[in-house]
Amino acid sequence: MCRREPSDLDDKDPLYARSLTGEPLAVSGIVVRLAKRVRKRVRKRVQKRGLVRAAESFAIDPFARFKFRACYGGQTDAPPLSTIEVDPRAIRFANATALGLNGRRTKHLEDLPRPRYAEWSPMGGVLGGDWDRYTVPFSQCIEDRMARERYEQGIPWEQTEAYRELMMWMSRRRPDLFRCRGPGELMERLRYLDSLAASLAAHGYRESAAHETPRPPGATPPLSDYPDEIQIRIGRHGELLYARHGRHRLAIARALGLSRIPVLVWTRHGRWQRIRDELRSAHTRARLSAHAEAHVSHPDLADLAPP
Numbered sequence: 001m002c003r004r005e006p007s008d009l010d011d012k013d014p015l016y017a018r019s020l021t022g023e024p025l026a027v028s029g030i031v032v033r034l035a036k037r038v039r040k041r042v043r044k045r046v047q048k049r050g051l052v053r054a055a056e057s058f059a060i061d062p063f064a065r066f067k068f069r070a071c072y073g074g075q076t077d078a079p080p081l082s083t084i085e086v087d088p089r090a091i092r093f094a095n096a097t098a099l100g101l102n103g104r105r106t107k108h109l110e111d112l113p114r115p116r117y118a119e120w121s122p123m124g125g126v127l128g129g130d131w132d133r134y135t136v137p138f139s140q141c142i143e144d145r146m147a148r149e150r151y152e153q154g155i156p157w158e159q160t161e162a163y164r165e166l167m168m169w170m171s172r173r174r175p176d177l178f179r180c181r182g183p184g185e186l187m188e189r190l191r192y193l194d195s196l197a198a199s200l201a202a203h204g205y206r207e208s209a210a211h212e213t214p215r216p217p218g219a220t221p222p223l224s225d226y227p228d229e230i231q232i233r234i235g236r237h238g239e240l241l242y243a244r245h246g247r248h249r250l251a252i253a254r255a256l257g258l259s260r261i262p263v264l265v266w267t268r269h270g271r272w273q274r275i276r277d278e279l280r281s282a283h284t285r286a287r288l289s290a291h292a293e294a295h296v297s298h299p300d301l302a303d304l305a306p307p
Contacts, residue, residue, distance in 0.1 A: 065117070065120065067117040068120040068121070071127050071270075072126070073125075073273065074126055075122070075125060076124050076126050076276070077276060077277070077280060078124065078276070078303070080124025081124075081264065083229065083263060083264055084262070084263060085260045085261070085262055085299060086260065086263055087259060087299075088253040088258055089257075090299075091241070091242050091254075091263075092139070092240075093136065093239065093242070094135065094138050094241065095114060095131065095233050095241040095243050096114050096136050097114060097115060112136065115129075115130075115134050118131035118267060121267045123264070123266055124266075124268075126267075126268050126269075126270055126273045127267050132235030132236055132239065132269050135239075138250075138254075141251075143250075145161070145162055146162030146163070147254065147255040148254075150193075151197050151255040152255045163190075166180075167183065170182070170186070193252070196248070196249065197252045200252055200256055201256055204258065205249070205261040205262065207229065229246060229262070229263070230242075230245055230250050230261065230262075230263045230264070231245050231264045233265070233268070234268045234272050235269050236270075236271035236272055237271075238275075238295050238298050238300070240263075243266045243267070244266070249261075265300065268300075275292050276300070276304060278292045279292060279296070279301055279304040280304050282306050285305075
């Protein structure tokens with residue numbers, strides 16, 4: 001067998017050099033190399049997610065990946081990046097497993113624990129299982145409470161319960177809602193919300209895509225063009241569940257009483273997708289089942305309702 005002599009570059013990796021010359025690799029060397037790879041992976045995950053979440057991910061991710069593969073039903077028939085118009089007050093729940101965690105009375109919406117296997121779903125995915133049964137009332141989340149106090153009741157920020165709660169978190173050196181480092185940064189962020197609310201009240205809610213550069217007709221925009229669009233999930237009975245992005249805009253739209261806002265549908269439950277399939281194949285409403293007939297007015301079925 002032809003063997004290549006190790007070069008000077010191979011000195012940086014003696015295990016690789018020995019493999020080229022045909023010398024047997026010591027078991028201890030292989031173990032050390034694998035240990036370094038594992039340590040590097042653990043360090044990255046801890047830095048990104050924190051110690052508790054990193055431990056959860058190592059323990060739960062393999063099971064979550066298996067459950068996702070068992071429940072995944074492919075892609076929906078709807079264009080995955082097309083928005084639908086919904087009443088913001090119809091989004092009554094957030095898709096999460098709990099509202100409080102680690103001793104904190106209220107959780108930042110982006111930090112709420114969620115059904116792990118559902119996070120693997122791509123945009124426009126169809127997923128079975130029980131992920132849609134894990135919900136918390138959106139009205140109990142601090143984003144919605146602070147919007148109602150400020151924009152429904154007209155209370156100054158400093159006098160709102162949400163503001164006192166945020167200040168308490170900062171005084172205890174816990175991450176607050178906006179990850180601010182002091183009262184000055186917090187007030188700057190709250191003033192931004194005031195300007196956002198004024199814009200929504202004056203001009204209504206506009207899609208993020210409306211500010212993008214024009215594209216050729218028929219071109220599908222990449223997902224990166226919608227980084228901040230409100231994304232929801234639709235449960236088995238058509239429930240609109242908040243999923244991610246745009247939580248403050250959703251809360252402000254609810255407080256201002258806007259009638260319609262555009263949202264992206266991240267995931268549809270497999271049972272709900274069967275209703276879409278039935279409407280798509282039916283030529284008249286007379287052929288619909290009673291269950292499908294009851295959901296004809298649902299905003300996700302507006303493009304499929306038969307005459």
